[in-house]
Amino acid sequence: MKKRKFSPLIIILLSFFSIIVIGSILLKLPYTTVASGSLSWYDSIFLSASAVCVTGLSTISSIGDSFTIYGKVVLALLIQIGGLGIVTIAVYVLVILGIKIGVTERYLVKEALNQPTHGGMIKLVRSIIIVTFIIEFIGMGINFIVFIQDFPFLEALGISAFHSISSFNNAGFDILGDSSLQAYSSNVLLNINTMFMIIVGGIGFIVIRDILEKKNWKNLTLYSKIVIKVTLFLIVSGTLLIKLLEYNQVTWLQAMFQSVTTRTAGFSTVNISRFNYVTLIVIISFMFIGASPNSTGGGIKTTTIYVIFGSIISFLRGKPLITHKRVIDHANRIKALVIAMLAFSITVIFFLVISLIEANNMTYDNKMLNILFETFSAFGTVGLSTGITTEILPATKILLAILMFIGRLGPITVFGIINKNWKQDYTGKIDYPKESILVG
Numbered sequence: 001m002k003k004r005k006f007s008p009l010i011i012i013l014l015s016f017f018s019i020i021v022i023g024s025i026l027l028k029l030p031y032t033t034v035a036s037g038s039l040s041w042y043d044s045i046f047l048s049a050s051a052v053c054v055t056g057l058s059t060i061s062s063i064g065d066s067f068t069i070y071g072k073v074v075l076a077l078l079i080q081i082g083g084l085g086i087v088t089i090a091v092y093v094l095v096i097l098g099i100k101i102g103v104t105e106r107y108l109v110k111e112a113l114n115q116p117t118h119g120g121m122i123k124l125v126r127s128i129i130i131v132t133f134i135i136e137f138i139g140m141g142i143n144f145i146v147f148i149q150d151f152p153f154l155e156a157l158g159i160s161a162f163h164s165i166s167s168f169n170n171a172g173f174d175i176l177g178d179s180s181l182q183a184y185s186s187n188v189l190l191n192i193n194t195m196f197m198i199i200v201g202g203i204g205f206i207v208i209r210d211i212l213e214k215k216n217w218k219n220l221t222l223y224s225k226i227v228i229k230v231t232l233f234l235i236v237s238g239t240l241l242i243k244l245l246e247y248n249q250v251t252w253l254q255a256m257f258q259s260v261t262t263r264t265a266g267f268s269t270v271n272i273s274r275f276n277y278v279t280l281i282v283i284i285s286f287m288f289i290g291a292s293p294n295s296t297g298g299g300i301k302t303t304t305i306y307v308i309f310g311s312i313i314s315f316l317r318g319k320p321l322i323t324h325k326r327v328i329d330h331a332n333r334i335k336a337l338v339i340a341m342l343a344f345s346i347t348v349i350f351f352l353v354i355s356l357i358e359a360n361n362m363t364y365d366n367k368m369l370n371i372l373f374e375t376f377s378a379f380g381t382v383g384l385s386t387g388i389t390t391e392i393l394p395a396t397k398i399l400l401a402i403l404m405f406i407g408r409l410g411p412i413t414v415f416g417i418i419n420k421n422w423k424q425d426y427t428g429k430i431d432y433p434k435e436s437i438l439v440g
Helices: 008-028 041-052 069-084 086-096 103-112 121-147 153-168 188-203 205-214 222-245 252-263 277-289 302-317 330-357 367-379 394-409 411-418
Strands: none
Touching: 008 041, 008 069, 008 086, 008 394, 008 411, 041 069, 041 394, 069 086, 069 121, 069 153, 086 121, 121 153, 121 188, 121 205, 153 188, 188 205, 188 222, 188 252, 205 222, 222 252, 222 277, 222 302, 252 277, 277 302, 277 330, 277 367, 302 330, 330 367, 330 394, 330 411, 367 394
């Protein structure tokens, strides 16, 4: 009998799913919480999915007060594994053990990291792991300078390590209480360090390696230049919009921090439930865009939105999409549009279903906007919330967990698993006559 081979996409999906299941079991154990008893299966599944998908949404109001050291360590490990990806970690472990990495494993890493070829995969995996731990260690040291002023040595060390892992992996979980980083909203060192960690984790491993190797803007790849430019644009524009819309509620530092964390991480130095509905819509838009490809963040990605807007402008001008003296091909433009439309459609469908489920559950104002915000936060694996996560029904917890899973893998990956033919090249098979139809 022929040996059955699973596609790399299925293996990637199963690896994330397996870690979520294992994480759910570990979080379900009675050692997880300070109080007697254990988490419900709904809460443990939700938290495991949120951690592995590096989202940060939590049905527990205060992780720091409710979880034991064991629970916090498990959560940190799930965040780290989810951020790096189980395939990347597994291959690195095999390299350390001296086990030969074959073509199949290299191809699997290629698909997991969305690379054009499988050449140099082992070197790339090694650099990803090493750079990640170096950045997290430095970030932990800077965090420690801040937290040692308010906590005993060992507790400050633990908080610093957890916050560093959560920041770099754009997870948004914290163990400081039920108000995220609001107590440190004016602490410049912690704010800058957290923003730096979020940005570095959000631009992606490929861009980080490109910057470290090239060390010069002119020598960077086109991909890296686009990611950096769009990231800076979104940070600046987000800061200005949030400050303008919430002029009396936020400082410039708070506005900038919220702009950085809105697209990817989910930390907050202000109470966003007090923001007006226009600001929340702006934040939803930024959460939908998200981070960059091959990063620890979610969303439709910065390069996707760049190609979409570039295509619109080039179409209106009647010219091809040219950037940095390079033409973006038609396939990339179609793919960007498909990603955005699939992502938006999936999120809206989940929003409508959750709205029906929660119709008689929530009694406070702006129910629909709060659910919309929560839904887009889940898909973008952001983790920001207006405060409704602890009140949602079990069915909603499962739906949001599924949405986080889809957001972490990406709609194209999920669709590629369902439809094996979507990536096939039909060139030279059958040519049909072209026809123009009226549109618009």
